[in-house]
Amino acid sequence: MAQTPLAERLRPNTLDDLVGQEHLTGKGSILRTAIEQGKIPSMILWGPPGVGKTTIANIIAHTLNASFYTLSAISSGVKEVREIIEEAKSKEKAILFIDEIHRFNKGQQDALLGAVEKGIITLIGATTENPSFEVISSLLSRCQVYVLKPLNEKDLTKLLHEAIEKDIFLKEKKIELKETEALLNISGGDARKLYNLLELVASQFPSPEGEEVGGEVTDDLVMQIAQQKIALYDKKGEQHYDIISAFIKSMRGSDPNGAVYWLARMIEGGEDVKFIARRMMIFASEDVGNANPNALLLATNTFQAVHVIGYPEARIILSQCATYLASCVKSNASYMAISEAMDAVKQHGDLPVPLHIRNAPTKLMKNLNYGKDYKYSHLGKGNFIEQEYLPEKLSGTKFYDPGDNARENELRKFLKDRWKDKYGY
Numbered sequence: 135m136a137q138t139p140l141a142e143r144l145r146p147n148t149l150d151d152l153v154g155q156e157h158l159t160g161k162g163s164i165l166r167t168a169i170e171q172g173k174i175p176s177m178i179l180w181g182p183p184g185v186g187k188t189t190i191a192n193i194i195a196h197t198l199n200a201s202f203y204t205l206s207a208i209s210s211g212v213k214e215v216r217e218i219i220e221e222a223k224s225k226e227k228a229i230l231f232i233d234e235i236h237r238f239n240k241g242q243q244d245a246l247l248g249a250v251e252k253g254i255i256t257l258i259g260a261t262t263e264n265p266s267f268e269v270i271s272s273l274l275s276r277c278q279v280y281v282l283k284p285l286n287e288k289d290l291t292k293l294l295h296e297a298i299e300k301d302i303f304l305k306e307k308k309i310e311l312k313e314t315e316a317l318l319n320i321s322g323g324d325a326r327k328l329y330n331l332l333e334l335v336a337s338q339f340p341s342p343e344g345e346e347v348g349g350e351v352t353d354d355l356v357m358q359i360a361q362q363k364i365a366l367y368d369k370k371g372e373q374h375y376d377i378i379s380a381f382i383k384s385m386r387g388s389d390p391n392g393a394v395y396w397l398a399r400m401i402e403g404g405e406d407v408k409f410i411a412r413r414m415m416i417f418a419s420e421d422v423g424n425a426n427p428n429a430l431l432l433a434t435n436t437f438q439a440v441h442v443i444g445y446p447e448a449r450i451i452l453s454q455c456a457t458y459l460a461s462c463v464k465s466n467a468s469y470m471a472i473s474e475a476m477d478a479v480k481q482h483g484d485l486p487v488p489l490h491i492r493n494a495p496t497k498l499m500k501n502l503n504y505g506k507d508y509k510y511s512h513l514g515k516g517n518f519i520e521q522e523y524l525p526e527k528l529s530g531t532k533f534y535d536p537g538d539n540a541r542e543n544e545l546r547k548f549l550k551d552r553w554k555d556k557y558g559y
Contacts, residue, residue: 140304141329144297145189147196153296153325154289155186158280165190165280169197176250176257178235178265178274181282183374184324187260190282191231194258200227203255207237212245219249228255235259236268237406243270250276263409284323291318293325297332304332307339309349316356322375335359374405378413381456385414386421390460397449397456407448411437414455425465425539432458465537475533485525518552532557 146152149159149166158165168174174194179187195202203218210232222228230246232238249255250273257277261268265279285293291314298304298311317335321328335356339349377399384392400410411433418433436455440448494504509519522529536542536549536559550559 139330140297140301140333141184141326143301143303144293144329145192147193149193149197152186152189152193153292154285155190155282158282159190169194172198174198174256175278176255176276177278177280178259178261178269179280179282180261180263180265182262182284182323184321184326184328185282185285186325187282188231188233191229191258191260195229195231198227198229200229200256201225203228203230205230205232207232207234207242212242215242215245219245219254222249222255229258230255231258231260233260234262236261236263236265240270243273247273247276263406267412268408285325286323287318290321290323290325290328293328294332297329304336307336307349309336309339309351312350313353313356314351316353316360317351320356320360331356331360377403378410381410382413382417382421385417385456385460386464388460388462388464390457393456393460394453397452401445401449401452407440407445407452408437410452411440411455414452414459417459420469421464421466422459422462423465423468423537424542424545425463425467425537426541429459429462463539463541465539465542467535467537467542471534478528478531478533482525482527485527488522488525490521491523516552520553520556530556532559 149169152159157163160166165174179190181187192202194200201222203222205214205218215230218230222230235243246255246257250257257273259265259269259277265274265277269277294311294314294317298309317328317331320331332351335351336349338355338359377396381393381396381400384390384396397410415430415433415437418429422429432455436451439451443451489503490506490508492499492504494500499505509521511517511519513519524531536546546559549557553559
């Protein structure tokens with residue numbers, strides 16, 4: 135019992151005991167209602183590590199009194215899937231939980247289709263990756279996707295206090311939480327990581343012999359222990375998001391040396407090649423953008439190439455792309471433009487589309503002046519005719535502000551020549 139990890143010892147058995155994910159499992163929520171009615175669909179649980187995906191799957195199986203099968207996509211294949219499907223045919227209710235389903239290839243996912251469609255099994259897949267990219271469309275269309283959120287500070291603090299109050303091994307140590315900031319920050323919304331770190335800290339306190347001995351948890355103590363055990367976390371994959379963060383920030387900071395080091399750490403740790411390549415595609419648009427449009431082209435080609443080639447040779451292609459992106463001129467102007475535009479949408483709601491740029495496929499719409507007075511840009515000098523493209527309330531609002539670099543300065547000049555002072559380019 136003492137060897138069982140704290141996260142496993144404290145895994146909830148009911149929805150009422152689950153901390154976080156109220157939007158899915160709180161009173162009256164969609165998933166909770168489905169569970170209470172005993173009619174759950176096949177589903178994909180998508181969210182970051184340690185937020186309750188496996189726990190929710192276990193609670194569903196326990197609540198529905200169903201036969202529960204578990205596979206890890208890292209170590210299982212088509213053979214194991216078919217064996218479970220064959221066994222499930224004799225069961226009244228069967229749930230198959232596949233952890234890290236994004237690691238299943240197309241053939242492995244295809245093997246699930248028939249059983250899911252016929253209701254032989256109810257599939258629950260867990261993934262940290264966007265299922266739109268990683269789950270084949272035919273399987274995705276047969277599943278409901280539920281998005282899980284990172285646990286917030288209130289959730290994590292509740293977990294800490296419950297662990298100290300309820301766990302038999304922590305209770306006997308009489309632990310006092312003097313400070314929690316370091317525990318919360320290092321965990322990053324990951325309950326499993328939080329529990330592992332708390333257990334490491336607790337292991338520094340002596341177990342009571344005769345007279346009970348207490349221990350105080352402080353930020354300094356947590357940081358000291360976390361630094362001593364950092365390699366241990368790496369080996370267990372606990373720093374997955376810390377390392378990808380360091381990788382991205384090194385590229386953003388134009389340091390190819392830092393970028394290639396963190397890339398090597400991910401490769402050595404067995405990180406999914408597509409995960410790394412996908413993050414570089416996002417980076418190429420978010421952090422380089424129009425300062426160097428070739429960055430996105432290279433990143434996209436990198437994703438396609440490593441998807442075909444795989445390790446070990448894929449490391450060379452990843453390195454080429456990472457060092458190139460790190461060495462590019464940077465601009466987040468496109469990222470800021472869409473962020474500000476989305477803020478405007480949230481602030482102003484559904485503003486009406488100006489009549490002259492509305493679509494008018496029917497006579498009625500034409501009679502209502504849809505499309506009236508629209509000016510076809512290609513008929514103007516330089517393929518440009520000035521007219522309004524924003525809702526009246528947002529007229530003159532500049533969302534895209536080109537960065538201060540050679541390529542985007544050309545774009546700024548182009549826009550200023552056409553729009554004069556309207557947007558302040």
